[in-house]
Amino acid sequence: xxPHHLLLAxxxxxxxxxxxSMNQTECLNADWYAIGRIDGEKGASxxxxxxxxxxxxxxxxxxxxxxxxxxxxxxxxxxCTPANGYENGRKGYNYKGACPADLEGxxxxxxxxxKAMYEAQQRVAEYDNAIQERAQRVSxxxxxxxxxxxxxxxxxxxxxxxxxxxxxxxxxxxDTQYLRREIYDLQYGREDAARQLMELExxxxxxx
Numbered sequence: 001x002x003p004h005h006l007l008l009a010x011x012x013x014x015x016x017x018x019x020x021s022m023n024q025t026e027c028l029n030a031d032w033y034a035i036g037r038i039d040g041e042k043g044a045s046x047x048x049x050x051x052x053x054x055x056x057x058x059x060x061x062x063x064x065x066x067x068x069x070x071x072x073x074x075x076x077x078x079x080c081t082p083a084n085g086y087e088n089g090r091k092g093y094n095y096k097g098a099c100p101a102d103l104e105g106x107x108x109x110x111x112x113x114x115k116a117m118y119e120a121q122q123r124v125a126e127y128d129n130a131i132q133e134r135a136q137r138v139s140x141x142x143x144x145x146x147x148x149x150x151x152x153x154x155x156x157x158x159x160x161x162x163x164x165x166x167x168x169x170x171x172x173x174x175d176t177q178y179l180r181r182e183i184y185d186l187q188y189g190r191e192d193a194a195r196q197l198m199e200l201e202x203x204x205x206x207x208x
Contacts, residue, residue, distance in 0.1 A: 113206065
């Protein structure tokens with residue numbers, strides 16, 4: 001990237017969070033090559049130019065389409081690489097089909113491998129969350145049982161209160177058994193998901 005374009009690109013990154021944010025001065029002074037390059041490097045579609053054009057049309061300003069397209073073409077080349085595809089996939093980003101046909105195959109090679117890694121990590125995390133949620137419920141039930149056991153031990157409790165507490169304890173113990181079985185099944189599923197993740201990590205990137 002040309003030195004002055006690099007500086008402007010950094011400044012314009014914040015500016016272009018939304019094309020509607022461009023005011024008249026920004027449209028007049030815009031470096032359309034740098035804007036196009038930014039859009040290309042983030043994998044935006046070519047329709048992004050139209051959005052910029054509509055924003056500046058409010059100020060009767062027409063963007064330099066040739067400069068924008070030149071920047072976009074350079075930026076999309078940087079975006080559509082196997083390594084960048086892999087990083088986008090690992091972060092769980094959705095690919096919007098921005099890469100041209102001659103670059104898409106190599107991009108998707110990396111993206112699909114990265115996405116597989118991301119999904120494997122998500123499965124492990126989902127199992128962890130499910131196990132933790134049920135373990136917390138078991139802990140909460142233990143406390144409830146403890147409170148009912150206090151009623152059983154209380155000299156002030158009536159026979160009816162003791163019977164109700166005993167019945168409630170039995171229900172809670174049953175619920176605990178169900179939860180422990182669920183935790184066991186989830187732990188087994190997590191082990192399988194973790195093995196798949198480890199295998200993907202062992203294989204590393206392939207084909208590029």
